[in-house]
Amino acid sequence: MKSMKIIMALLFIWSLFSCNITSEKENGNKENIIISKFKHKKNASESDTLWVSQNDSTVFKKEQVMIHRPCSNPEFTMHYELLKPIDQAYYYIYNDKQQLISEGKYTKEFTYEGQTSKVGNFYNEKSYYYKNNGNLKTIHYMKDGRNDKVELYDNKKRLTEVTYFDKKSSDKEKVEIYDKGKLEETRIYKSFDTYYTVKAD
Secondary structure, three states: OHHHHHHHHHHHHHHHHHHHHHHHHHHHHHHOOOOOEEEOOOOOOOOOEEEEEOOOOOOEEEEEEEEOOOOOOOEEEEEEEEOOOOOOOEEEEEOOOOOEEEEEEEEOOEEEOOEEEOOOEEEEEEEEEEOOOOOEEEEEEEEOOEEEEEEEEOOOOOEEEEEEEOOOOOOEEEEEEEEOOEEEEEEEEOOOOOEEEEEOO
């Protein structure tokens, strides 16, 4: 009888220990899910495609850096450096919340209007920004290494505004205003703060 009680006690302790291990493992998985997928190109006209996570230490080097902005206090932010990038590969990059934050083709060098940059980068890229509730807020488009346009969305994922930029000066060219996802008017800019409005049909 005494030995039976000891066995039951040991089983009870082991069950508690097992539950703790399982909980810690499940919580760890939720916080550290790593997306990793690779698709090889089938022919020369295609690109290798990668789906990667910022929290994958084999793909990104992570370090905290201090940034300084005009008229604001210095603050720390996390900087991610892509390790061993693959030339001409198309990347889908996710954050630790499994949100897509960037997509684009990485190139070791890029030529635009006769000038070649040999600094590896994403010269054609889409960057995604999110609201605190997780809904999409903004998509920023980079084309040929320059600002192309910025799209703003409401809580129902409908367009509210699209701003287009001049590729050389990065000045605003025009702004499209949307109401419930439908184009309402377009503002054509003549200078930094001067524009005329064209109403949608």
